[in-house]
């Protein structure tokens with residue numbers, strides 16, 4: 001492939017590297033692999049691509065629309081300290097001793113990711129928003145971004161979920177006179193001082209935020225509502241349990257159904273802090289309300305409750321809108337995967353989706369996907385629209401993790 005790298009591409013399309021004005025509709029730059037997203041999954045993929053002998057910026061490009069390193073971690077609320085996060089695994093190939101448990105996870109993880117990108121010269125193109133990926137010519141895909149268009153033979157999509165907060169609809173929602181927000185917009189408990197906050201949702205975020213809101217200086221009162229009674233697990237989340245959880249999520253994804261939330265499979269962790277909060281009555285759950293009134297929430301049967309704030313801790317969905325033109329979804333609403341490979345289009349892998357939506361899963365997904373992509377690029381695999389083979393750099397053994 002000629003050296004139509006990122007800088008030249010930007011120059012041709014009037015981007016930051018351009019000296020003159022934009023050039024009229026240049027042909028898209030040809031690359032082998034487009035990696036969308038530079039979170040745990042995208043960086044892991046970038047690492048294994050470089051280990052396979054592909055060069056960042058020429059053979060593959062990592063696109064990310066966020067301002068800095070860290071994936072979604074850079075946006076997590078400041079009170080989610082590193083000590084409060086579940087285990088965050090190191091990226092492949094670079095040890096990580098962790099960080100100060102009292103610092104925000106956004107800072108600790110962001111700094112580690114920044115060092116990682118530098119160490120492996122991953123040259124993430126940011127901010128670069130991938131707007132759409134559609135069928136191109138010659139079995140390639142057109143990757144359309146706000147920084148220009150690329151033409152790729154394979155796509156490793158690692159866009160996570162943070163960009164698609166999920167908000168269910170309840171009657172009366174638009175008429176609520178208080179504040180409504182999703183956890184994605186939460187910053188600190190101090191914002192809610194003196195207020196009554198209704199927290200909606202049965203996941204880990206809801207539990208963590210309820211505990212925080214009930215600390216001194218936080219909300220005057222909280223009410224916790226969930227659709228189903230929460231299940232707290234006091235058993236160790238050991239490896240065997242982890243494997244069975246992953247297998248259950250994997251079964252759904254293989255069947256083309258949308259992935260389940262992890263907590264619906266694992267239950268909630270009954271940590272010491274959680275048990276203490278339960279003992280203080282902070283985690284007393286009520287059934288989901290049926291409607292929202294201008295001043296609060298209401299249940300069928302006549303009960304009403306005044307509230308100042310409704311905090312929707314209702315999770316996220318996979319951010320896949322930019323892939324819509326490829327028509328990857330099945331009738332069941334999900335994207336059917338075999339491992340990370342999209343069954344309908346083997347040029348496309350979804351990393352960090354379904355069973356690989358954890359920091360350890362994302363690492364493994366990157367490794368497995370790159371192994372398959374190398375076969376595809378070498379002409380040994382493919383199917384739907386895959387371009388005829390071009391030899392890739394001689395196989396470089398991949399590391400063990």
Ligand SMILES: Cc1cc2nc3c(=O)[nH]c(=O)nc-3n(C[C@H](O)[C@H](O)[C@H](O)COP(=O)(O)OP(=O)(O)OC[C@H]3O[C@@H](n4cnc5c(N)ncnc54)[C@H](O)[C@@H]3O)c2cc1C
Pocket residue numbers: 036037038039040041042063064065066070071072073076085086087088089128129130131158159160161162163205319322351352353357358359360362
């Ligand atoms: C509150 C919270 C706490 C969590 N805590 C833990 C934990 O402690 N341990 C754990 O293992 N997991 C945790 N998880 C799950 C965790 O998010 C994942 O395990 C992992 O970090 C996700 O990595 P990722 O690379 O898939 O996605 P992300 O980190 O979300 O990265 C996706 C990247 O894609 C970019 N992007 C998205 N769309 C586009 C586009 N169209 N164009 C260009 N770029 C795009 C985004 O800017 C982002 O940088 C947590 C999740 C949440 C919501």
